[in-house]
Amino acid sequence: GAVVSQHPSRVICKSGTSVKIECRSLDFQATTMFWYRQFPKQSLMLMATSNEGSKATYEQGVEKDKFLINHASLTLSTLTVTSAHPEDSSFYICSARDNRGLDEQFFGPGTRLTVL
């Protein structure tokens, strides 16, 4: 149990285009999901906390108008990178917290974004 999926697993896009990444909790409900970004050989950096039915909470330095988050249901959160640029190329990872009150976060497999 406690599986989180991400789609797509890998995406290559042209500079200036927008890319949507989906994060799904497959066998549990998650009011709260998290989006992380990870650059090569670095740790995971929290970008934002996604809350079902309300606005996401962004970490300092993360542009909310560039990284649009929509948490429309208890099993789905989406991250849209708008007007992507090469510096946005990174590994994007989501995690979800089970509504049953477990502290652990369950991570998705990640999405590799390359902006040309």
Next chain:
Amino acid sequence: GESVGLHLPTLSVQEGDNSIINCAYSNSASDYFIWYKQESGKGPQFIIDIRSNMDKRQGQRVTVLLNKTVKHLSLQIAATQPGDSAVYFCAENNYGQNFVFGPGTRLSVLP
């Protein structure tokens, strides 16, 4: 041995030896800690967790030690295997807030 610098700290161990990966956490109020394993190109995978009311917890081949006095966490892997090669992150959590990840340590298992 360990190396720290511009690159991710790396710990190299012989297959069959025990590994000890260390982590210093930042928030003395953190009450929950997790060790994650991340293989190249994949998301983090849960290994073991520990709460602040404990100082040791054992799993299968892994042990986590918590020293709250010096805000130090360690992960011990017994009889290290090639499949253990990965980057290991510690993560701290403060009463249900988001997790904060450490910088990570790359474990390299030598044949």
